[in-house]
Amino acid sequence: MGKITGFMEYKRVNYGMRPIAERLNDYREIIVLPAQEEIARQGGRCMDCGIPFCHAMGCPVYNLIPEWNDLVYNGKWQEAYWRLEMTNNLPEITGRICPAPCETGCTLSINDSSVTIKQIELAIIENAFKQGWVVPRPPSVETGKKIAIIGSGPAGMAAAQELRRLGHAVTVFEKADRIGGILRYGIPDFKLEKWVIDRRIEQLLSEGVEFETGVHIGDDLSAKYLKRTFDVVLLTMGAGAPRDINVPGRDLRGIHYAMDYLIQSNRSVAGLPVDGEIISAKGKNVVVIGGGDTGSDCVGTANRQGAKKVYQFEILPKPMEWGESFNPSWPNWPQILRTSSSHEEGCARDWNVLTQKFTGKAGNVESMHFAKVKWGAPVAGKPPAMSVDPNTETALQVDLVLLAMGFLHVEHNKLLDELQVAFDTRGNIQTNKRYETSVPGVYAAGDAGIGASLVVRAIFHGREAAKSVSEYLGK
Numbered sequence: 001m002g003k004i005t006g007f008m009e010y011k012r013v014n015y016g017m018r019p020i021a022e023r024l025n026d027y028r029e030i031i032v033l034p035a036q037e038e039i040a041r042q043g044g045r046c047m048d049c050g051i052p053f054c055h056a057m058g059c060p061v062y063n064l065i066p067e068w069n070d071l072v073y074n075g076k077w078q079e080a081y082w083r084l085e086m087t088n089n090l091p092e093i094t095g096r097i098c099p100a101p102c103e104t105g106c107t108l109s110i111n112d113s114s115v116t117i118k119q120i121e122l123a124i125i126e127n128a129f130k131q132g133w134v135v136p137r138p139p140s141v142e143t144g145k146k147i148a149i150i151g152s153g154p155a156g157m158a159a160a161q162e163l164r165r166l167g168h169a170v171t172v173f174e175k176a177d178r179i180g181g182i183l184r185y186g187i188p189d190f191k192l193e194k195w196v197i198d199r200r201i202e203q204l205l206s207e208g209v210e211f212e213t214g215v216h217i218g219d220d221l222s223a224k225y226l227k228r229t230f231d232v233v234l235l236t237m238g239a240g241a242p243r244d245i246n247v248p249g250r251d252l253r254g255i256h257y258a259m260d261y262l263i264q265s266n267r268s269v270a271g272l273p274v275d276g277e278i279i280s281a282k283g284k285n286v287v288v289i290g291g292g293d294t295g296s297d298c299v300g301t302a303n304r305q306g307a308k309k310v311y312q313f314e315i316l317p318k319p320m321e322w323g324e325s326f327n328p329s330w331p332n333w334p335q336i337l338r339t340s341s342s343h344e345e346g347c348a349r350d351w352n353v354l355t356q357k358f359t360g361k362a363g364n365v366e367s368m369h370f371a372k373v374k375w376g377a378p379v380a381g382k383p384p385a386m387s388v389d390p391n392t393e394t395a396l397q398v399d400l401v402l403l404a405m406g407f408l409h410v411e412h413n414k415l416l417d418e419l420q421v422a423f424d425t426r427g428n429i430q431t432n433k434r435y436e437t438s439v440p441g442v443y444a445a446g447d448a449g450i451g452a453s454l455v456v457r458a459i460f461h462g463r464e465a466a467k468s469v470s471e472y473l474g475k
Contacts, residue, residue: 291316
């Protein structure tokens, strides 16, 4: 694939980023793709490796990566788009925000820098939109079957498009005022500008997908109505129940869930009204608790709002620092220290940090009290033991605390109560391999069924659930 000797002749060239001083003054996308000529050369680095681990192990949607790398190198951009569209309904999303497990699985990363798969994917789809190749594909035959999809995130959008193209009537219900789920309000614009979502929604509308926003199923519409009106109900609401922290002072003002903070910021950037208490980092000492992507998004947002100082604390140990170009855990995802663009913009990070309590005055948080912890060696079948070092107990002046410790499971709301679906031991909607819940005619896909995971994995499960739903309707 690509050029036979390309991986020896061409070095990896990453996409550029706008200067930090510039991008901190706005919420526009920070990445800048190389010219098409450079993208083509990067495609030429793809090896004829025999077993494409990028495709077989790395990519949750099983993108045909070697094929479109080769096509891009040979200037066949439209054919590359056709290959990309075969497996991924939202490549313009994954090309921007996916962590790219395909690249850590790239055979070249055994001892060298991997192929720039993610940016090639983004270049293919953006060129396809520019050239007018991304067109609506409405069905030629209607089946007469009606499907309700609850939730318009990546799983819901992917499933809606697949089901509609098979000829089913599809209605997507979204509790927010705009379509996109976590893509719309959970991810900052500097990573994903919202016109990217709107552009894809226009295609879905042209294909005949119907969207109903501002609808709380269970309150505005009952589960009984859904089951009576639609042949199938597909639940794709995501994993929205956040992990909390149970320490003294948690009820002080100024301590918020990360998603509440990000939703407010995204609505403000879009010029939309914001409900409730305004959460702003301007002029404040901000602590983000949780070291993942959501925490990183909070860091970038706080810096753009004019925070005085931003800290990010993680209870787990600091990952291994790795300065080499290859993957030390090939073909698996390496547990190494990663520094995001938000971290580069300004953030004090620390690990092994246990929050003990919050204190404040007049009901407002003023201090975070914490200590360092030590982790024991892992024991088979048991989590490693954690011990607190009392000699490290200290306090930090804080004005805003953002809890970004992940999500537990799907929100257990009135709709799920009315449907009487079963849950697994983690609180997710229980499904079998065909995405069927315990209730006939009710399916679940994405994070609602598997727990919080990657956008690209949600897309895959949405597509697979669509296949199962269509097979069920064909009986």
